[in-house]
Amino acid sequence: MRLTDHEQAMYDGEHGIAKQKAMDLLVRYGNALGAERLVDTRNVAGTIGATTPFMRKYADEAGGLDAVFSEFNLDSREVVRIPKVSVYSSHLQQGIDPEHAAEQGVGEDVVRIFRKGDAYSAGLGVQLLNTCAPYQVGNLPARGEHCAWMESSAVIYINAVLGAKSNAEGRESTGAAMLTGKIPYWGYHIDENRRGTHAIDVDVPIESMSDWGMLGYFVGDRVQDRVPVITGIGRAPNMVRLKHFGAAAASSGGVEMYHIPGYTPEAPSVEAAFGGNRPIERFVFGRKELRETYDNLNATASDVDVDFVMLGCPHYSIEQIWEVCQLLEGRKVHVNSNLWIFTPRATKQICDQNGYTRIITEAGGFLMSDTCSALGRVMPKGVKVAAVDSAKQVHYLPAIMGIQAWFGSTADCIDAAVTGRWNGGLR
Numbered sequence: 285m286r287l288t289d290h291e292q293a294m295y296d297g298e299h300g301i302a303k304q305k306a307m308d309l310l311v312r313y314g315n316a317l318g319a320e321r322l323v324d325t326r327n328v329a330g331t332i333g334a335t336t337p338f339m340r341k342y343a344d345e346a347g348g349l350d351a352v353f354s355e356f357n358l359d360s361r362e363v364v365r366i367p368k369v370s371v372y373s374s375h376l377q378q379g380i381d382p383e384h385a386a387e388q389g390v391g392e393d394v395v396r397i398f399r400k401g402d403a404y405s406a407g408l409g410v411q412l413l414n415t416c417a418p419y420q421v422g423n424l425p426a427r428g429e430h431c432a433w434m435e436s437s438a439v440i441y442i443n444a445v446l447g448a449k450s451n452a453e454g455r456e457s458t459g460a461a462m463l464t465g466k467i468p469y470w471g472y473h474i475d476e477n478r479r480g481t482h483a484i485d486v487d488v489p490i491e492s493m494s495d496w497g498m499l500g501y502f503v504g505d506r507v508q509d510r511v512p513v514i515t516g517i518g519r520a521p522n523m524v525r526l527k528h529f530g531a532a533a534a535s536s537g538g539v540e541m542y543h544i545p546g547y548t549p550e551a552p553s554v555e556a557a558f559g560g561n562r563p564i565e566r567f568v569f570g571r572k573e574l575r576e577t578y579d580n581l582n583a584t585a586s587d588v589d590v591d592f593v594m595l596g597c598p599h600y601s602i603e604q605i606w607e608v609c610q611l612l613e614g615r616k617v618h619v620n621s622n623l624w625i626f627t628p629r630a631t632k633q634i635c636d637q638n639g640y641t642r643i644i645t646e647a648g649g650f651l652m653s654d655t656c657s658a659l660g661r662v663m664p665k666g667v668k669v670a671a672v673d674s675a676k677q678v679h680y681l682p683a684i685m686g687i688q689a690w691f692g693s694t695a696d697c698i699d700a701a702v703t704g705r706w707n708g709g710l711r
């Protein structure tokens with residue numbers, strides 16, 4: 285890999301041991317990928333906290349959070365002192381919501397280490413957005429901006445919807461990028477890799493958020509990690525719909541980039557979306573495929589008694605919480621059920637101001653932040669059957685937690701929370 289003078293100096297240790305280790309990691313990683321060089325980034329979204337029980341043990345030992353960063357972000361058994369980050373960096377979701385530890389069955393010790401981790405991250409200059417959707421709360425990359433982001437649902441969003449450039453990075457590479465402002469130049473940093481490879485012709489009206497989730501799930505399953513170009517979309521999607529589309533496509537496949545000609549920034553036309561490529565394969569998404577996808581997403585569920593409704597995957601926007609409150613106001617969560625809604629910390633604060641937290645709480649639900657059920661493995665005790673409005677969450681939650689899960693619209697899910705029964709269906 286070719287290094288600039290500045291990169292070589294960091295690699296040689298002239299800027300301290302932590303940056304040397306970060307450069308060593310990036311060079312090894314870049315070489316493994318076949319990258320010829322690094323690229324400058326000014327925007328990193330990653331994870332540096334002690335998010336698992338194994339890491340928490342490190343956090344309490346002599347090296348503290350520096351030991352966690354050294355081992356899990358820099359691949360170094362030697363504990364080095366970690367300096368402040370060099371570029372704008374955001375923390376992604378974590379393992380718990382410290383404000384709802386009791387509901388999540390989390391002990392005081394875990395909360396203490398969580399708060400220690402937050403203070404450590406803030407001390408390094410990492411923004412505590414603590415969400416899988418940083419673009420909803422202040423980290424909004426510009427078109428063409430080279431980024432180093434983890435979290436598949438966020439990477440596909442900033443690539444396809446914002447026109448920023450990132451691969452789905454890992455904890456190690458984002459930690460190293462925070463310290464150096466560098467990331468290997470490969471994959472979706474390179475324009476020719478962003479061109480469409482597969483054609484998806486939509487032949488059924490796609491309107492609701494759950495429609496977009498199902499379309500995304502179908503697309504990911506068909507194209508895996510390639511670049512789909514979706515045509516046949518009528519009404520313009522919005523942020524929420526594209527967020528659910530991308531999260532689903534990145535779950536059933538490994539999609540990190542897509543185009544919707546006329547709507548996404550690098551696709552003013554179908555021709556521009558393909559950039560001279562001939563589609564490798566063409567798929568139609570019609571009523572039959574919509575039905576099959578719906579049935580597929582509901583394959584784990586048979587019991588209609590729902591004891592848990594989980595909303596907010598990816599973390600809900602303020603618009604989604606406003607919609608939920610319209611459905612929920614004046615109603616009560618069924619005595620046999622639970623309602624947990626996840627949102628970024630900053631959005632929760634707006635909800636507190638707007639009275640949405642009160643509406644949800646008065647109904648018997650909880651508005652939580654910082655984590656989610658699948659990632660944090662946090663659910664009410666004894667849950668057997670969940671209901672969700674996210675194709676991504678229904679892809680993971682039953683497998684991770686060993687439960688049944690229904691997928692449907694947000695209205696179906698609120699109805700399930702209030703009645704304790706699943707009455708949803710494809711309408």
Ligand code: F3S
Pocket residue numbers: 377416437531596597598599626655656657658659676677680
């Ligand atoms: Fe976010 Fe959890 Fe979904 S971290 S994207 S809410 S699986």
